[in-house]
Amino acid sequence: MDKKSENVVWHNHSVNRELRIMKKGHKPCVLWFTGLSGSGKSTIANAVDYLLYQRGVHTYVLDGDNVRHGLNGDLGFSDTDRVENIRRIGEVAKLFVDAGLVVSTAFISPFKADRSLVRNQLDDGEFFEVFIDTPLEVCEQRDPKGLYKKARSGEIKNFTGISSAYEAPEEADVHVETDGKSVEQCAEFVVNALIDAGIVKA
Amino acid sequence: MDKKSENVVWHNHSVNRELRIMKKGHKPCVLWFTGLSGSGKSTIANAVDYLLYQRGVHTYVLDGDNVRHGLNGDLGFSDTDRVENIRRIGEVAKLFVDAGLVVSTAFISPFKADRSLVRNQLDDGEFFEVFIDTPLEVCEQRDPKGLYKKARSGEIKNFTGISSAYEAPEEADVHVETDGKSVEQCAEFVVNALIDAGIVKA
Numbered sequence: 001m002d003k004k005s006e007n008v009v010w011h012n013h014s015v016n017r018e019l020r021i022m023k024k025g026h027k028p029c030v031l032w033f034t035g036l037s038g039s040g041k042s043t044i045a046n047a048v049d050y051l052l053y054q055r056g057v058h059t060y061v062l063d064g065d066n067v068r069h070g071l072n073g074d075l076g077f078s079d080t081d082r083v084e085n086i087r088r089i090g091e092v093a094k095l096f097v098d099a100g101l102v103v104s105t106a107f108i109s110p111f112k113a114d115r116s117l118v119r120n121q122l123d124d125g126e127f128f129e130v131f132i133d134t135p136l137e138v139c140e141q142r143d144p145k146g147l148y149k150k151a152r153s154g155e156i157k158n159f160t161g162i163s164s165a166y167e168a169p170e171e172a173d174v175h176v177e178t179d180g181k182s183v184e185q186c187a188e189f190v191v192n193a194l195i196d197a198g199i200v201k202a
Numbered sequence: 203m204d205k206k207s208e209n210v211v212w213h214n215h216s217v218n219r220e221l222r223i224m225k226k227g228h229k230p231c232v233l234w235f236t237g238l239s240g241s242g243k244s245t246i247a248n249a250v251d252y253l254l255y256q257r258g259v260h261t262y263v264l265d266g267d268n269v270r271h272g273l274n275g276d277l278g279f280s281d282t283d284r285v286e287n288i289r290r291i292g293e294v295a296k297l298f299v300d301a302g303l304v305v306s307t308a309f310i311s312p313f314k315a316d317r318s319l320v321r322n323q324l325d326d327g328e329f330f331e332v333f334i335d336t337p338l339e340v341c342e343q344r345d346p347k348g349l350y351k352k353a354r355s356g357e358i359k360n361f362t363g364i365s366s367a368y369e370a371p372e373e374a375d376v377h378v379e380t381d382g383k384s385v386e387q388c389a390e391f392v393v394n395a396l397i398d399a400g401i402v403k404a
Contacts, residue, residue: 014248014263015255023255046216053217053225058260060301061216070323071293074286084276091273092294099262099303121272 020100026057027199028097030090030122031104031190034115034169035132036161037147038139040178040186042106044132047187052102055191057200060096062089063106077158083114090118097126102199110166125197130190131172135179136161173197222302228259229401230299232292232324233306233392236317236371237334238363239349240341242380242388244308246334249389254304257393259402262298264291265308279360285316292320299328304401312368327399332392333374337381338363375399 021027031048033041042063052059072088075081089105096103109115119127139161140148151159158164169175174193176186195202223229233250235243244265254261274290277283291307298305311317321329341363342350353361360366371377376395378388397404 015251015261019255023258023260049217053221056225058225058302059217060297062297066297066300070296071290088273088290092297094272095262095264095268095294096298096301098268099298100260101301 017098017100024058024100026102026201027125028100029102029126029128029194029197029199030093030097030118031102031128031130031174031194032093032109032115032118033104033106033130033132034109034172035134036136036139036166037108037159038142038144039132039134040183041108041132043183044176044178044186044190045104045106047183048190049104051187051191052194052200055200057102058100059102059104061104061106062092062096067092083117086114087117090121093118094121097122102194108160108166110160110164112167112169115169128173128193128197129169130174130176131169132186133168133175133177138179219300219302226260226302228304228403229327230302231304231328231330231396231399231401232295232299232320233304233330233332233376233396234295234311234317234320235306235308235332235334236311236374237336238338238341238368239310239361240344240346241334241336242385243310243334245385246378246380246388246392247306247308249385250392251306253389253393254396254402257402259304260302261304261306263306263308264295264298269294285319288316289319292323295320296323299324304396310362310368312362312366314369314371317371330375330395330399331371332376332378333371334388335370335377335379340381 033045035041045061049059049061067089071092072085075085086109089107093103093105115129143149147156147159148162150156151162160166174190176189178186194200235247237243247263251261251263269291273294274287277287288311291309295305295307317331345351349358349361350364352358353364362368376392378391380388396402
């Protein structure tokens, strides 16, 4: 195995992003869902994932279930760990984009600076900030995990929307106002935005 | 958007691993390449990637280029950081498997304990330890990045194979003896092992 000839023969034979995109039949991107706890981020992200799957798009969803106890299982909830949590999710999302997939992330990600950090890791047109805009009252009324109740009683400290800020995106790439809409309507709104942006075919 | 009915309607509509596998037309797995510096891990991993791509397999390669400066850019070379480096790569590989891809990793990963940790993160039949078995003399003679020279002079400390142990796999899932073989032959050997294991179709 001569190193020089090996390089000559194989150099152009590795699979690059362009080849992967060509095979997938759609462009890759990150759908960065952000919103309050209980806003419907994960539900809508999964609904979008399902609609994209039906269209033949290669997708993946990163959320608390598969990230928080795995890759980020060593992180707590300090300020430093919170930033590191989002940084790693952004880096992993970037790898999935490089692999040619449409990857959705569903984390509260309340701070603009953290979300900007991820946006800056990606190329133009590869990062879509999807703001799941559900009024706090609605989220608190749903309270699917009983977290708002615990936040109000003080059992949980620094809870986004109650005792810690949620910095809503001012210019989200996709602004989903969920009030009065079904999950399916919200998901279709996101998919249509991806069609308009040329990520997936109409 | 009523939470209860939302759950009823949408619960079965998220895309799970089985659906993703069905679409991809092959099983997902990790090809964990391990071997000395200069053994040909990355070259062969990319050659395997190319052969799999030609067969319509959805793949990705994790290596120093896309991981070390991104996700693991905060890690140094201490014992703790070395373990954390491999742990994170294993967790990310697991996410790619969950997404339905055949993901290759090309890192020296000299210690059995670290590799076992990753194997244990994955289900049976999803982790293939691919030992790129190239004699130390051959690796040192190639020395593509001049690292062996620096290790011999003492400029680099704890260099695998010279001043730090390489714990060769005793029962690798795929044992590639590269000596006297072309890169293409080595890559085909790996692909044939995947066909035998039922990961990809013949």
